[in-house]
Amino acid sequence: MSRLAIKICGLSTADTVGAAVRAGASHVGFVSFPKSPRHVDPAQMAALAAGVPGDIGRVAVVVDPDDELLAELCATGALSAIQLHGNESPARAAAIRQRFGLAVWKAIAVKTAADIARAAAYLGAVDRLLFDAKTPEGAALPGGMGLRFDWTLLRGAPLSIPWGLSGGLSADNIAEAIRVTGAQLIDVSSGVESAPGVKSVDKIMAFCKAVSS
Numbered sequence: 001m002s003r004l005a006i007k008i009c010g011l012s013t014a015d016t017v018g019a020a021v022r023a024g025a026s027h028v029g030f031v032s033f034p035k036s037p038r039h040v041d042p043a044q045m046a047a048l049a050a051g052v053p054g055d056i057g058r059v060a061v062v063v064d065p066d067d068e069l070l071a072e073l074c075a076t077g078a079l080s081a082i083q084l085h086g087n088e089s090p091a092r093a094a095a096i097r098q099r100f101g102l103a104v105w106k107a108i109a110v111k112t113a114a115d116i117a118r119a120a121a122y123l124g125a126v127d128r129l130l131f132d133a134k135t136p137e138g139a140a141l142p143g144g145m146g147l148r149f150d151w152t153l154l155r156g157a158p159l160s161i162p163w164g165l166s167g168g169l170s171a172d173n174i175a176e177a178i179r180v181t182g183a184q185l186i187d188v189s190s191g192v193e194s195a196p197g198v199k200s201v202d203k204i205m206a207f208c209k210a211v212s213s
Contacts (some may be wrong), residue, residue: 002179005185006211008192008204009061010038015207016046016199023208029056029083029187032073037197038189042129048192054128059083059105067099074100081105081160083130087184094125103127107136107166110149116157129186133167148173151180171210173205178211 008020020028031038031199034042040048049058057080060073073079081103084093088106097104103210106126108119111134119129133155148168164185169177174186182193190196192203 005164005181007057007059007187008199008207009059009159009187010036010165010193010197011147011199012040012044012190012197013199014048014051015087016179016201016204017051017197019204020208021052021056022177023100023205024212025056025204025208026061026185027081029059029061030051031061032069033061033063042069042076045073046076046078046211049076057081061085064088070100070119077106079103080202081127083150084105084126084209085132088166090121090125097126104200105130107132110134110153113153116153119157119159119190126161128161128185130185131161131163132187142210151177154181154183169207171206174207 005026007027007029008025010031011017011028013022017028025157029049031039033039045060052058059081060079061083079102082096084106085107091105104126105128106122107130108115108124110116110131122129133149162184164187165177165181166185166187169186169188170191188207190209192199194200
């Protein structure tokens with residue numbers, strides 16, 4: 001496994017989950033958001049996560065979830081973290097972490113330096129920040145659209161908790177992304193797909209190899 005943490009997100013089949021594990025991913029992500037082409041229901045998520053070794057993180061990606069959905073996901077016992085990818089406030093994120101007892105990640109949509117600065121409000125409320133490209137106004141999805149932001153915005157950012165980089169990453173640009181940002185965790189979804197929501201075993205392998213090298 002590479003020294004950098006790698007999360008392969010939006011997995012929906014046993015084959016691609018297996019590929020992520022074999023390729024050296026430190027985390028696998030499953031999306032619970034019906035508008036997404038990567039959506040899986042709680043039963044599917046539990047079945048996919050059940051086959052993942054215990055030393056690999058299993059992350060549920062949700063968008064402005066209510067407690068009912070979170071309780072259903074957490075009841076499976078298959079998850080190790082919840083990734084909030086909507087407009088959840090610091091207070092809401094902290095309440096989710098306290099109530100459900102899992103690590104909480106918060107995705108921060110980035111377009112300008114002001115977006116990086118607002119991440120400070122989540123320090124103490126979440127366990128990890130994930131900087132992702134801000135999608136266009138009115139977009140149906142909050143992420144997973146293959147967009148990237150200006151990575152230089154992260155240079156010198158005063159981040160005192162673990163954080164990761166997402167948005168528009170692929171095997172072709174990951175070396176530059178790591179060099180520019182110094183990211184501790186790399187999160188990829190559309191960059192390892194052959195079509196929206198369709199993960200490619202070959203692209204997963206190639207991406208992880210590019211990170212490792």
